[in-house]
Amino acid sequence: MTDVELSFQAPECDPGDNWCDTVKQLTGNQWLASSADWLVAKPLTIILILIVAMVIRSLARKLIDRLTRASGGNIPTLLRPLRERAPQALGTLLSERRAQRAKTIGSVFKSITSVLVFGIAFMMILAELGVNLAPVLASAGILGVAVGFGAQNVVKDFLSGVFMMLEDQYGVGDVVDVGEASGTVEAVGLRITTMRDVNGTVWYVRNGEILRVGNSSQGFAVAVVDVPIGYGADVGQATDILGRIATYAAENEPVAEDVLEPPEVLGVERVSATEGIMLRMTVKVRPGRQWAVQRTLRARIMEAFEDAGIQGPVVRGYTNNSEA
Incomplete structure (x- = not known):
C-alpha cells in the first residue's frame, strides 16, 4: 500500500463505539462508519x-x-x-x-x-x-451588561410594570393621579400606562417614571360638599337644612345607589372675608362616584337654602352696572 493510500485511509472504529460499528455493518464503508458520530x-x-x-x-x-x-x-x-x-x-x-x-x-x-x-x-x-461554552458565556455576560446599561430605562419601566401588576396598584377604569397627569386609566401595560383626563387628552406615562400613585377608585371614596353662607345667616338653621336635605337625597335616586353610609355634617369648616362661612358635610360613596354625588347634593342644598331665605356670601367690591 502506497503512502498516498495510507493518508486517505479512514480511521478504525474505537472500541465500544456502537454507532461506528453499526454503520460499518450496514454500509461496509469505513469512512461513513468513522463519521457516524457527526x-x-x-x-x-x-x-x-x-x-x-x-x-x-x-x-x-x-x-x-x-x-x-x-x-x-x-x-x-x-x-x-x-x-x-x-x-x-x-x-x-x-x-x-x-x-x-x-x-x-x-x-x-x-x-x-x-x-x-x-x-x-x-x-x-x-x-x-x-x-467551548466558557468564552460564549463570558461574551454573553458582557453583551448583557452593555445592553442593560444602554436600555436601563426600558428595564426600569418593565420592572416597575411587573411590580405594579403584582401589587394591584391600579387597573383599567380607575381614576388615578400620578403626578404630572391624572385621569381615568384606559390601558395598563408593562412599560406604558395610558390615561385620559377630564378634557379628553390621552396621556402615555412610563411606569418607571411614576413615583407615586393616588387612586380614587379603591375600596370607597368620600364626597366632600362645601356650601358657603353669608355672615348674617343662621348657622344652626343652615346646618339643620344641610343635614335634612343630604339625608333625603342619599335615600333616593339617583344618589341612593352610590351612597355607602349616611351623610355626616361636620359644621363650620372655615370663615373668610371672601367666602363667608363655609359649611362642610361628607358622604362615603362607591369609588369613582364622589364627583357625581357632590354635584347632586350641592345643587339640592343650594336650592333648599334659597327657598329658606338663607343668603350666600357677599362678594366685596362687586358693582352692579344696571344699578349705576
Whole structure:
C-alpha cells in the first residue's frame, strides 16, 4: 500500500463505539462508519434536544394559561396569593380587571419560560457540537451588561410594570393621579400606562417614571360638599337644612345607589372675608362616584337654602352696572 493510500485511509472504529460499528455493518464503508458520530448521533441528539425543549415550553405555557384563566367568575389561581385592592362591589369591572391583570402577568411568565427553555437548549446544542461554552458565556455576560446599561430605562419601566401588576396598584377604569397627569386609566401595560383626563387628552406615562400613585377608585371614596353662607345667616338653621336635605337625597335616586353610609355634617369648616362661612358635610360613596354625588347634593342644598331665605356670601367690591 502506497503512502498516498495510507493518508486517505479512514480511521478504525474505537472500541465500544456502537454507532461506528453499526454503520460499518450496514454500509461496509469505513469512512461513513468513522463519521457516524457527526452524521447520525449528533444530529439525532440535537433534534431530540429541540423536541424536548418545545414539549417543555408547550407544557409550561398550558400550565400558565390554566393558572391565569378565571372560571365561573372565580379569581385566577395565579392571583389568589396576591393582594387585591379593588373593591368587591365593582362586580363586572372587577372581573375584567382580574382577567387583564392575570393575562398580563401570564404573558410575562410565558416570555420568561420561552427564553429560559430555548436558552438552555441552545447551550446544550453548542456543548454537543463541541463548542467551548466558557468564552460564549463570558461574551454573553458582557453583551448583557452593555445592553442593560444602554436600555436601563426600558428595564426600569418593565420592572416597575411587573411590580405594579403584582401589587394591584391600579387597573383599567380607575381614576388615578400620578403626578404630572391624572385621569381615568384606559390601558395598563408593562412599560406604558395610558390615561385620559377630564378634557379628553390621552396621556402615555412610563411606569418607571411614576413615583407615586393616588387612586380614587379603591375600596370607597368620600364626597366632600362645601356650601358657603353669608355672615348674617343662621348657622344652626343652615346646618339643620344641610343635614335634612343630604339625608333625603342619599335615600333616593339617583344618589341612593352610590351612597355607602349616611351623610355626616361636620359644621363650620372655615370663615373668610371672601367666602363667608363655609359649611362642610361628607358622604362615603362607591369609588369613582364622589364627583357625581357632590354635584347632586350641592345643587339640592343650594336650592333648599334659597327657598329658606338663607343668603350666600357677599362678594366685596362687586358693582352692579344696571344699578349705576
